[in-house]
Amino acid sequence: MDEQPRLMHSHTGVGMAGHPGLPQHMQEGTGGTDGDGRKQDIGDILQQIMTITDQSLDEAQARKHALNCHRMKPALFNVLCEIKEKTVLSIRGAQEEEPPDPQLMRLDNMLLAEGVSGPEKGGGSAAAAAAAAASGGAGADNSAEHSDYRAKLSQIRQIYHTELEKYEQACNEFTTHVMNLLREQSRTRPISPKEIERMVSIIHRKFSAIQMQLKQSTCEAVMILRSRFLDARRKRRNFNKQATEILNEYFYSHLSNPYPSEEAKEELAKKCAITVAQVSNWFGNKRIRYKKNIGKFQEEANMYAARTAVNAANASSHGSQANSPSTPNSAGSAGSFNMSNSGDLFMSVQSLNGDSYQGAQANGGWQDAPTPSSVTSPTEGPGSVHSDTSN
DNA sequence: GGTAATGATTGCTA
DNA sequence: TAGCAATCATTACC
Numbered sequence: 001m002d003e004q005p006r007l008m009h010s011h012t013g014v015g016m017a018g019h020p021g022l023p024q025h026m027q028e029g030t031g032g033t034d035g036d037g038r039k040q041d042i043g044d045i046l047q048q049i050m051t052i053t054d055q056s057l058d059e060a061q062a063r064k065h066a067l068n069c070h071r072m073k074p075a076l077f078n079v080l081c082e083i084k085e086k087t088v089l090s091i092r093g094a095q096e097e098e099p100p101d102p103q104l105m106r107l108d109n110m111l112l113a114e115g116v117s118g119p120e121k122g123g124g125s126a127a128a129a130a131a132a133a134a135s136g137g138a139g140a141d142n143s144a145e146h147s148d149y150r151a152k153l154s155q156i157r158q159i160y161h162t163e164l165e166k167y168e169q170a171c172n173e174f175t176t177h178v179m180n181l182l183r184e185q186s187r188t189r190p191i192s193p194k195e196i197e198r199m200v201s202i203i204h205r206k207f208s209a210i211q212m213q214l215k216q217s218t219c220e221a222v223m224i225l226r227s228r229f230l231d232a233r234r235k236r237r238n239f240n241k242q243a244t245e246i247l248n249e250y251f252y253s254h255l256s257n258p259y260p261s262e263e264a265k266e267e268l269a270k271k272c273a274i275t276v277a278q279v280s281n282w283f284g285n286k287r288i289r290y291k292k293n294i295g296k297f298q299e300e301a302n303m304y305a306a307r308t309a310v311n312a313a314n315a316s317s318h319g320s321q322a323n324s325p326s327t328p329n330s331a332g333s334a335g336s337f338n339m340s341n342s343g344d345l346f347m348s349v350q351s352l353n354g355d356s357y358q359g360a361q362a363n364g365g366w367q368d369a370p371t372p373s374s375v376t377s378p379t380e381g382p383g384s385v386h387s388d389t390s391n
Numbered sequence: 392g393g394t395a396a397t398g399a400t401t402g403c404t405a
Numbered sequence: 406t407a408g409c410a411a412t413c414a415t416t417a418c419c
Contacts, residue, residue: 236398236415259408280407281399288409289397393419400413405406 041072080190107215114222116157160218171207243272247282252304
């Protein structure tokens with residue numbers, strides 16, 4: 001603001017006539033008496049402006065009014081505006097041409113993808129569906145989780161839009177205020193419409209920085225929500241009874257070597273409607289918990305052994321009726337897992353007969369257990385179990 | 392609310 | 406890289 005007197009002062013010495021920026025009507029007739037008169041006018045105006053601050057308020061007001069009504073005032077303001085454009089504002093102008101902020105673009109894209117900005121339907125539920133699919137959760141619980149996720153996302157969306165509206169309103173109000181102020185001031189100091197425009201864009205940039213903060217916080221909130229939704233550990237569900245039974249059946253029927261092959265894991269996963277990784281986790285947990293407390297699992301082991309024995313017996317009688325005794329995979333509920341004819345079954349039956357069910361433990365905690373394929377081999381019999389335990 | 396059970400994760404090892 | 410051991414976090418049950 002204080003640059004104005006300096007500008008004026010610097011140009012008073014040069015003289016307005018003949019100045020490259022001087023409008024035609026101010027430059028014409030510089031050689032005649034009319035031209036001298038105009039020079040005198042401009043000199044007077046500038047002199048009055050320069051001394052206006054030395055005067056009392058009333059005097060200054062009166063002088064200001066007189067200046068405003070002066071016939072040369074519009075021309076003088078034009079010149080001053082042009083000078084301003086060519087000096088200070090041109091430097092600023094060069095800095096204004098900035099590419100769109102990549103950070104802001106990322107935030108906008110994310111908010112759009114998550115359904116926070118953009119149309120109400122679609123993004124959010126799509127994200128929820130994707131998240132649910134990624135979590136690997138099954139069936140009934142998902143709908144409740146979805147609605148919970150959507151409700152929370154909707155809350156975030158609502159807060160975001162309310163805040164955004166507030167910012168936009170505040171920005172508009174402030175912009176209007178500044179524009180009015182500058183228009184008002186343009187009566188007493190040289191302010192071009194271009195300069196007002198520039199000021200508006202500066203204000204908008206300041207407010208968009210605030211908007212970016214809002215977008216960033218919203219993105220963070222969505223990220224937290226998503227991570228909570230996706231975090232399987234928080235949303236742990238016990239496997240259903242049938243799945244646990246299938247896994248236990250396999251475990252106790254392969255007690256001498258409870259290490260299912262990849263194929264067996266896949267088969268179990270399919271049967272239990274869980275992932276292969278979950279099958280691996282389950283067997284890992286089961287092995288270690290069984291080993292730590294065999295006594296506790298004794299009853300469970302006996303139960304599954306009895307069940308497997310019954311299944312094997314049924315299958316055997318059924319097989320003899322069908323005249324096909326050499327089809328090991330047909331026996332028992334475990335079907336393709338080949339639980340009949342295994343050494344583990346022999347051990348289980350032994351335990352039913354009152355023997356201690358320590359066979360599996362006797363092989364050194366499975367440290368020297370044979371490979372899964374050898375255990376599940378149809379040719380394997382009780383003898384192979386003893387060879388296992390002998391290790 | 393306390394506790395056991397259980398599925399998942401992490402760090403380490405062979 | 407699979408498996409072990411410890412641990413975490415949640416669920417189920419009392």
